[in-house]
Amino acid sequence: MPIQLLEHADSIRRAIAPGITLKRKSALGQFMTPAPVARFMASMFPPSTLTKCKLLDAGAGVGALTCAFLDRWATSDGFSFHDAQIDAYEIDPTLRAHLNRTLARYLSRLPVSYRVVPDDFIEAAAIQSLAPRRYTHAILNPPYKKISSLSSHRMILRQVGIETVNLYSAFVALALSLMKPGGQLVAIIPRSFCNGPYYRPFREYLLNRAALRHLHLFASRTTAFKDDDVLQENVIMRLECAGVQSNVTVSNSTDDSFSDLVTHEQPFDRIVFPDDVDKFIHVPTSLGYNAIELSKGVLFPLLENAA
Numbered sequence: 001m002p003i004q005l006l007e008h009a010d011s012i013r014r015a016i017a018p019g020i021t022l023k024r025k026s027a028l029g030q031f032m033t034p035a036p037v038a039r040f041m042a043s044m045f046p047p048s049t050l051t052k053c054k055l056l057d058a059g060a061g062v063g064a065l066t067c068a069f070l071d072r073w074a075t076s077d078g079f080s081f082h083d084a085q086i087d088a089y090e091i092d093p094t095l096r097a098h099l100n101r102t103l104a105r106y107l108s109r110l111p112v113s114y115r116v117v118p119d120d121f122i123e124a125a126a127i128q129s130l131a132p133r134r135y136t137h138a139i140l141n142p143p144y145k146k147i148s149s150l151s152s153h154r155m156i157l158r159q160v161g162i163e164t165v166n167l168y169s170a171f172v173a174l175a176l177s178l179m180k181p182g183g184q185l186v187a188i189i190p191r192s193f194c195n196g197p198y199y200r201p202f203r204e205y206l207l208n209r210a211a212l213r214h215l216h217l218f219a220s221r222t223t224a225f226k227d228d229d230v231l232q233e234n235v236i237m238r239l240e241c242a243g244v245q246s247n248v249t250v251s252n253s254t255d256d257s258f259s260d261l262v263t264h265e266q267p268f269d270r271i272v273f274p275d276d277v278d279k280f281i282h283v284p285t286s287l288g289y290n291a292i293e294l295s296k297g298v299l300f301p302l303l304e305n306a307a
């Protein structure tokens with residue numbers, strides 16, 4: 001019977017999340033991923049023939065995302081790693097204690113080693129970004145919080161060439177900077193980065209360093225973190241570090257049951273219009289043309305392999 005510790009992590013999340021004050025939740029962006037979303041995110045990684053996996057979970061909370069990833073490996077679903085090394089960054093000591101205990105339970109069951117790192121990920125990663133790239137996989141639900149223009153985070157990020165306004169985009173940019181070419185990054189983040197003017201440098205950073213492989217959109221704004229009453233549109237994206245851009249898989253579902261999951265392939269120039277200096281990222285919810293495309297008179301061939 002393959003090990004499944006995601007349910008265990010999820011039961012910890014449900015037990016402790018109601019006790020975290022709203023103040024602390026907002027200060028540290030502690031909106032943890034429910035099991036169905038974590039499982040879906042882990043399923044978005046392509047099959048891999050690598051024998052060594054190096055996984056990054058930045059802002060790991062109680063470990064739902066790492067558990068979802070390791071549980072997928074345990075079922076031999078597309079991963080043939082001989083061993084995996086995990087770096088899980090978590091700044092909160094209470095969550096870290098749970099994270100440590102949960103990850104320890106994998107040691108006797110999978111050829112895995114792990115480090116639970118107590119450091120501030122922004123500070124640690126900014127230093128490491130000068131070192132060689134190394135992660136093969138990253139799975140992230142980063143904290144969401146504005147970075148004020150005079151904060152030390154803003155200064156540190158600027159020093160490593162990352163100009164951004166929120167912790168979530170900083171986490172994704174830094175994680176990408178720590179990956180090997182070909183490395184796969186899956187992250188759930190607010191949709192605001194797709195077209196907010198302040199996120200233009202972040203979009204350019206991503207699109208210059210990675211290929212966008214998959215975007216998933218929830219139809220309901222309350223879906224992904226409904227236990228926390230978070231009213232925000234989220235997207236899940238998969239990026240391939242240094243990949244060559246081709247078609248993008250676009251999927252959507254009403255909610256985290258994924259019972260009405262629809263998936264289709266879109267040409268990249270339907271996602272980012274070729275003449276768009278702002279590099280807005282569009283998430284078409286169907287193969288039909290939207291109002292912007294029609295108003296621009298843009299016509300793209302429909303793909304035959306649409307599911």
Ligand SMILES: C[S@@+](CC[C@H](N)C(=O)[O-])C[C@H]1O[C@@H](n2cnc3c(N)ncnc32)[C@H](O)[C@@H]1O
Nearest residue numbers: 028031032033059060061091120121141142143
């Ligand atoms: C949105 S929660 C997600 C937790 C977990 N990844 C999940 O999906 O359930 C973000 C986590 O990042 C942690 N965090 C916030 N700021 C951090 C920082 N600067 N460095 C490392 N971890 C941080 C928070 O304590 C929180 O547990």
